[in-house]
Amino acid sequence: xxxxxIWRIKGFEGKFSDEEIIELIRRGEIKPDYCLSxxxxxxxIKLSDSIYQFYLEEEIEK
Amino acid sequence: xxxxxxxxSKLRKHYNYSQSYLxxxxxxxxxxxxxxxxxxxxxxxxxxxxxxxxxxxxxxEVFRNSxxxxxxxxxxxxTDEINIDYFTREETxxxxxxxxxEHNKVASLIIAFLVVTIIIMSIVxxxxxxxxxxxxxxxxxxxxxxxxxxxxxxxxxxxxxxSNANGELSNLxxxxxxxxxxxxxxxxxxxxxxxxxxxxxxAKYAKEIEDWKNIVDVACGNAHIIGVDSNGRVRCVGxxxxxxxxxxxxxxxxxxxxxxxxxxxxxxxxxLQYCGSFIGSSSLKNYYxxxxxxxxxxxxxxxxxDHTIDVYSNNSLNYLEAESWDDIVDVACGDxxxxxxxxxxxxxxxxxxxxxxxxxxxxxxxxxxxxxSDYLIGFDGVKIYGVGNNSYGQFKKEQLVKQxxxxxxxxxxxxxxxxxxxxxxxxxxxxxxxxxxxxxxxVSRRIEKEEIVTFETDNMTEGKNYTLSIVSIGEGNxxxxxxxxxxxxxxKPEETYTFKEGENMPEEEFVxxxxxxxxxxxxxxxxxxxEDDICGGDVRTVSSSSLDGKTLSRSELLNSEIExxxxxxxxxxKE
Numbered sequence: 001x002x003x004x005x006i007w008r009i010k011g012f013e014g015k016f017s018d019e020e021i022i023e024l025i026r027r028g029e030i031k032p033d034y035c036l037s038x039x040x041x042x043x044x045i046k047l048s049d050s051i052y053q054f055y056l057e058e059e060i061e062k
Numbered sequence: 063x064x065x066x067x068x069x070x071s072k073l074r075k076h077y078n079y080s081q082s083y084l085x086x087x088x089x090x091x092x093x094x095x096x097x098x099x100x101x102x103x104x105x106x107x108x109x110x111x112x113x114x115x116x117x118x119x120x121x122x123e124v125f126r127n128s129x130x131x132x133x134x135x136x137x138x139x140x141t142d143e144i145n146i147d148y149f150t151r152e153e154t155x156x157x158x159x160x161x162x163x164e165h166n167k168v169a170s171l172i173i174a175f176l177v178v179t180i181i182i183m184s185i186v187x188x189x190x191x192x193x194x195x196x197x198x199x200x201x202x203x204x205x206x207x208x209x210x211x212x213x214x215x216x217x218x219x220x221x222x223x224x225s226n227a228n229g230e231l232s233n234l235x236x237x238x239x240x241x242x243x244x245x246x247x248x249x250x251x252x253x254x255x256x257x258x259x260x261x262x263x264x265a266k267y268a269k270e271i272e273d274w275k276n277i278v279d280v281a282c283g284n285a286h287i288i289g290v291d292s293n294g295r296v297r298c299v300g301x302x303x304x305x306x307x308x309x310x311x312x313x314x315x316x317x318x319x320x321x322x323x324x325x326x327x328x329x330x331x332x333x334l335q336y337c338g339s340f341i342g343s344s345s346l347k348n349y350y351x352x353x354x355x356x357x358x359x360x361x362x363x364x365x366x367x368d369h370t371i372d373v374y375s376n377n378s379l380n381y382l383e384a385e386s387w388d389d390i391v392d393v394a395c396g397d398x399x400x401x402x403x404x405x406x407x408x409x410x411x412x413x414x415x416x417x418x419x420x421x422x423x424x425x426x427x428x429x430x431x432x433x434x435s436d437y438l439i440g441f442d443g444v445k446i447y448g449v450g451n452n453s454y455g456q457f458k459k460e461q462l463v464k465q466x467x468x469x470x471x472x473x474x475x476x477x478x479x480x481x482x483x484x485x486x487x488x489x490x491x492x493x494x495x496x497x498x499x500x501x502x503x504x505v506s507r508r509i510e511k512e513e514i515v516t517f518e519t520d521n522m523t524e525g526k527n528y529t530l531s532i533v534s535i536g537e538g539n540x541x542x543x544x545x546x547x548x549x550x551x552x553x554k555p556e557e558t559y560t561f562k563e564g565e566n567m568p569e570e571e572f573v574x575x576x577x578x579x580x581x582x583x584x585x586x587x588x589x590x591x592x593e594d595d596i597c598g599g600d601v602r603t604v605s606s607s608s609l610d611g612k613t614l615s616r617s618e619l620l621n622s623e624i625e626x627x628x629x630x631x632x633x634x635x636k637e
Contacts, residue, residue: 006107011496011506011508012506013496013498013500013506013531014500018107037122038121040111040121041120041121041122041125042121042122042443043120043122045122045125045126049126049127050125050126051064051065051066051125051126051127052127053064053127054063054064054127057063
């Protein structure tokens, strides 16, 4: 099934899927203070405050 | 640490849902749902959206990595927003009992003892004052009367459209509106500090409701207003021709509802009482713990706690279709229709009019609905959608709540050797601009005001088409503009050659340089210098040329006739 691109990253053009967000974290292209949002969310949320924090921690452990 | 599993579990327990019910809602089997709660499987985005709708919480809160959820407490006056940790509340005896029972089913004697204890504690708790709080709910952000539509925008400001004959749309000032309701010619706003604001209301009633404090719910009839405070005390003002305020003796009330000429109150145990005159009122004795009520002169629609609708009417339609809908979170009705908003943002309507039905079916992501006798409104948080009679200009089709910014203009770009510079004319009220080129991730700049933006062209391919896009960014009452787009083909600019004044270099070196650039020998003409243009030694030196001080592209250079003057060798040095 095609993964839908739902995420916006503040300052980035275009939308990203869950997998792409995780990949960007792993590649170090987005940092903890980068902000994410979707059309269903009223505010930006910092990567470090989001449930993607889990993947940030994974990178730090490495 | 991933807090999502514990948040899911706590939310579910807070709302007293079973794991199998949540599995049904999310379209998975119970085992899979259990895996979400124990963290062995990740919930997907669409499932998060369903939970956001089910629990009436903002998506940001679902996505936040914390097991706390932001809600609103209207009891704490003079605060804008209070972070209530719903889940750090002390675990109730009932919670403890449930956990114990699940793990120790055989301990019947202990359970029996606990049951008795719970009953005693329930009686004690019932008689103890428990402040009731109203959770901010999207469905309260919209209200309509026969002539007006009022809504609360994303910034808790109140807006409206339609007739303003009584000033019901004037001075709708509130910094923290959490609910609006409309009567005939007046607007009432419930603020998050527990006070009420009004517009268009006659002075004596306006003054009276100014004294109401710690209000947690309010509803409007045609000519009366009913409210309840955090202690469960009911207030009511207005014309009482039908006994719409005849609520003597009610207490411990949690929610209030109003019909045109009647009132319904629900106590904290879910027991309903009503007064006034309205269709279907006698059926209310069969109800307990309802979610909402919608009414018109001929229909009463009741939204049950299980998210289904029951309809009572005295017209020819029986509304069996409406009674078959599931997952309904908001209800509205008029004289000839019943509408329900489901938890997925879709609006259902039962009406004998295919044109209206087809129009409503196009709506999506709706968060609240409301209706008057001959029209229906849907609100998605940004836009108002309406069908039916619009004779007071209450709605425009797809009306914009926020003003969309204009697009930028006079966009131009310049491509240099290693970069592309973009220039444009900005627009008023923009809080910034997002300028981007579709080269890949990161080729996007946010700037605060109009200025030249430069991108490196390292990743661009010659001859390939690219799109330049500029969005005016809106904040507050403004929303982002549509993107201004400009397509272009990337052509690396021709290399240019600059010649300084007076090259003063050996003639051979000068000519060889031109030949190496591809200039043909025929186009190069040497002229001997004048009498006073003398140089010593045996090397002829270029003293000036037609290229001096010029910058030429390769093609210009190749097409030029080049004449240079060389200095004469002194006569005594000639061979």
